[in-house]
Amino acid sequence: MFINIDFRDKRPLYEQVSDKLEELILKGVIKPEEALPSVRALAVELSINPNTVQKAYAALEKKGLVYSVSGRGSFASDASAVLPKKREELFGELDAILFRAKDLGITKNDIIARIEGIYI
Amino acid sequence: MFINIDFRDKRPLYEQVSDKLEELILKGVIKPEEALPSVRALAVELSINPNTVQKAYAALEKKGLVYSVSGRGSFASDASAVLPKKREELFGELDAILFRAKDLGITKNDIIARIEGIYI
Amino acid sequence: MFINIDFRDKRPLYEQVSDKLEELILKGVIKPEEALPSVRALAVELSINPNTVQKAYAALEKKGLVYSVSGRGSFASDASAVLPKKREELFGELDAILFRAKDLGITKNDIIARIEGIYI
Amino acid sequence: MFINIDFRDKRPLYEQVSDKLEELILKGVIKPEEALPSVRALAVELSINPNTVQKAYAALEKKGLVYSVSGRGSFASDASAVLPKKREELFGELDAILFRAKDLGITKNDIIARIEGIYI
DNA sequence: GTGGTCTAGACCACA
DNA sequence: GTGGTCTAGACCACA
Numbered sequence: 001m002f003i004n005i006d007f008r009d010k011r012p013l014y015e016q017v018s019d020k021l022e023e024l025i026l027k028g029v030i031k032p033e034e035a036l037p038s039v040r041a042l043a044v045e046l047s048i049n050p051n052t053v054q055k056a057y058a059a060l061e062k063k064g065l066v067y068s069v070s071g072r073g074s075f076a077s078d079a080s081a082v083l084p085k086k087r088e089e090l091f092g093e094l095d096a097i098l099f100r101a102k103d104l105g106i107t108k109n110d111i112i113a114r115i116e117g118i119y120i
Numbered sequence: 121m122f123i124n125i126d127f128r129d130k131r132p133l134y135e136q137v138s139d140k141l142e143e144l145i146l147k148g149v150i151k152p153e154e155a156l157p158s159v160r161a162l163a164v165e166l167s168i169n170p171n172t173v174q175k176a177y178a179a180l181e182k183k184g185l186v187y188s189v190s191g192r193g194s195f196a197s198d199a200s201a202v203l204p205k206k207r208e209e210l211f212g213e214l215d216a217i218l219f220r221a222k223d224l225g226i227t228k229n230d231i232i233a234r235i236e237g238i239y240i
Numbered sequence: 241m242f243i244n245i246d247f248r249d250k251r252p253l254y255e256q257v258s259d260k261l262e263e264l265i266l267k268g269v270i271k272p273e274e275a276l277p278s279v280r281a282l283a284v285e286l287s288i289n290p291n292t293v294q295k296a297y298a299a300l301e302k303k304g305l306v307y308s309v310s311g312r313g314s315f316a317s318d319a320s321a322v323l324p325k326k327r328e329e330l331f332g333e334l335d336a337i338l339f340r341a342k343d344l345g346i347t348k349n350d351i352i353a354r355i356e357g358i359y360i
Numbered sequence: 361m362f363i364n365i366d367f368r369d370k371r372p373l374y375e376q377v378s379d380k381l382e383e384l385i386l387k388g389v390i391k392p393e394e395a396l397p398s399v400r401a402l403a404v405e406l407s408i409n410p411n412t413v414q415k416a417y418a419a420l421e422k423k424g425l426v427y428s429v430s431g432r433g434s435f436a437s438d439a440s441a442v443l444p445k446k447r448e449e450l451f452g453e454l455d456a457i458l459f460r461a462k463d464l465g466i467t468k469n470d471i472i473a474r475i476e477g478i479y480i
Numbered sequence: 481g482t483g484g485t486c487t488a489g490a491c492c493a494c495a
Numbered sequence: 496g497t498g499g500t501c502t503a504g505a506c507c508a509c510a
Contacts, residue, residue: 055486292494292495359462408501494498
């Protein structure tokens with residue numbers, strides 16, 4: 001697993017874990033139906049408490065990105081079902097940023113230039 | 121003062137107060153050198169603890185948006201000096217959003233359309 | 241056997257198996273005195289552990305839907321003897337739902353409309 | 361608080377607590393904006409661990425029935441916003457029961473009689 | 481005082 | 496072995 005815990009990060013540990021796993025699932029690094037590491041195994045690997053991993057997995061399950069079955073393990077769901085919702089959320093955040101940009105006197109061209117820098 | 125405390129807001133009270141004052145200063149509603157209400161007066165007006173208002177003022181002072189004179193009160197600084205830094209911060213946030221958008225398969229055109237909707 | 245194991249189902253595997261067999265027996269798809277597949281055969285067919293199938297058969301036997309004869313196998317009981325008890329259980333569940341419906345302000349007519357939709 | 365923990369109940373403790381509070385909020389016994397007992401106070405009252413109460417409150421918050429603010433406490437939300445969703449869920453459960461009833465040979469009249477018994 | 485996070489360690493049903 | 500629940504006890508920022 002490609003997860004790095006950063007103890008200086010202000011986000012709680014369980015959120016760092018769940019955010020990173022979410023990213024891996026959305027990007028397809030972890031494929032649908034693929035097994036995640038067991039709660040205990042990941043806890044050992046990251047040197048954190050199993051309860052903390054458990055909380056991260058529970059959060060992912062509530063988001064529909066993972067399903068867990070007692071006695072069997074935790075598995076990635078099909079992320080494509082969650083993508084449209086994720087996009088809507090992101091557009092909401094983008095709008096908030098754009099309104100603030102406008103208030104700060106940033107022009108449309110300034111922003112488009114920024115986009116060009118990221119979309120090649 | 122045009123400040124509304126929202127007790128359901130997850131942000132701490134002092135941050136709600138400081139964010140709102142920051143907005144008023146950046147937008148020029150509170151002019152440079154203009155006196156802010158006294159800590160006690162604002163605390164009474166918002167029905168919150170003076171310590172909380174004090175904390176908000178301290179946060180604004182650290183950001184360079186307000187300066188305090190012992191025995192006289194707190195005054196708005198010249199916001200224009202802080203604007204470039206604010207713009208840089210916002211561009212940083214914008215970049216983060218854009219990278220996430222790219223990862224989610226959102227196209228440049230999707231984003232530009234969103235901008236058109238906000239910049240008239 | 242017309243049994244599909246759903247690994248995302250939150251119910252334990254043995255319960256999925258026993259629930260499905262119960263349905264087949266109650267609906268008469270498996271007739272009274274008809275032999276169920278052997279524990280081993282069903283385990284192989286469903287690619288699950290024989291212990292799990294064994295547990296499912298034990299649950300059905302306790303409910304009186306199946307009887308086992310050492311060395312010969314497991315057979316469906318006469319479901320009609322169990323039907324009245326099943327109906328009573330279902331009425332109990334129905335009552336619980338109806339009380340909750342009443343509490344939520346759902347009217348008698350709302351519910352009857354729902355029944356019409358299912359009983360043609 | 362009118363909550364009884366039943367240690368023989370198979371539902372986990374946190375679910376018993378959250379279900380009961382949900383009922384009190386939906387029925388209006390706990391009014392919108394009313395403060396719930398603090399995590400620690402309820403834990404002492406029910407003689408269970410504060411973490412367990414915390415988990416119950418977190419579940420209620422995710423359902424939109426409660427909002428919690430660090431340093432201030434937990435408060436009931438306006439349940440009316442959640443009622444339509446609750447009703448839809450219940451209709452789903454009702455449908456499942458009705459299909460099973462049909463399969464068991466229970467007639468429409470049997471069911472309507474049961475409704476009459478509960479709706480006066 | 482309040483909610484929120486985290487650890488250490490235990491126990492359970494299920495596979 | 497697996498996930499899930501629970502306790503005891505600690506620490507944190509915030510009010």
